[in-house]
Amino acid sequence: MQPQYRFYNMSDGKKIMIKPKRQDFEEIYFSGNQGSLFLSRDTRGKTFTLIIIALILGILFFFKDDLSKEKFGILYFVSFLFLLTAVFLSVSVNKVSRWKKQVNAYLIKLENCKIYELNFTQEFFTVNIDGKEETSKWQDFQTYEINENYIALEGKYSYMFPKKSMSGSDFSALKKMTETQLS
Numbered sequence: 001m002q003p004q005y006r007f008y009n010m011s012d013g014k015k016i017m018i019k020p021k022r023q024d025f026e027e028i029y030f031s032g033n034q035g036s037l038f039l040s041r042d043t044r045g046k047t048f049t050l051i052i053i054a055l056i057l058g059i060l061f062f063f064k065d066d067l068s069k070e071k072f073g074i075l076y077f078v079s080f081l082f083l084l085t086a087v088f089l090s091v092s093v094n095k096v097s098r099w100k101k102q103v104n105a106y107l108i109k110l111e112n113c114k115i116y117e118l119n120f121t122q123e124f125f126t127v128n129i130d131g132k133e134e135t136s137k138w139q140d141f142q143t144y145e146i147n148e149n150y151i152a153l154e155g156k157y158s159y160m161f162p163k164k165s166m167s168g169s170d171f172s173a174l175k176k177m178t179e180t181q182l183s
Contacts (some may be wrong), residue, residue, distance in 0.1 A: 018170070020162070027149075036096075046092050054083075134157045140157075
């Protein structure tokens with residue numbers, strides 16, 4: 001069933017009713033391998049560093065009989081670097097895993113919601129998901145990002161609204177208000 005969109009002009013603000021599709025949000029949240037534990041933006045460099053150090057360590061172990069006693073410390077040093085890099089990678093993998101779990105929980109919540117509406121005025125921005133409202137002043141948002149696929153707001157609460165889950169006029173109205181209030 002196709003989502004119904006309604007746009008209300010209210011005397012004190014605007015209301016956008018949307019029914020989000022999980023796929024629209026997943027395309028943005030998990031773009032560019034962001035959902036990958038070892039190849040996300042946060043873990044890619046650490047993964048490749050660990051692989052390079054592992055290769056060096058493997059080569060050193062293969063030729064360890066050719067190392068003099070004075071140069072044997074190199075093997076210990078590279079082993080230490082390998083362990084240190086593995087620890088940093090595991091911390092990053094854990095961070096990505098927790099983020100992915102939070103995103104999936106949020107997407108399940110959106111997938112099952114009956115009401116998802118945005119209300120905004122010149123002063124306030126309110127998101128209502130099944131009667132649970134989160135209201136912020138526009139000045140509470142520290143950063144925002146607008147591109148052809150979505151609008152993201154970060155502050156007291158953080159939101160991401162895919163263009164695909166709303167009509168073009170709704171997206172334009174939200175974009176205009178965001179640029180006006182946060183620029």
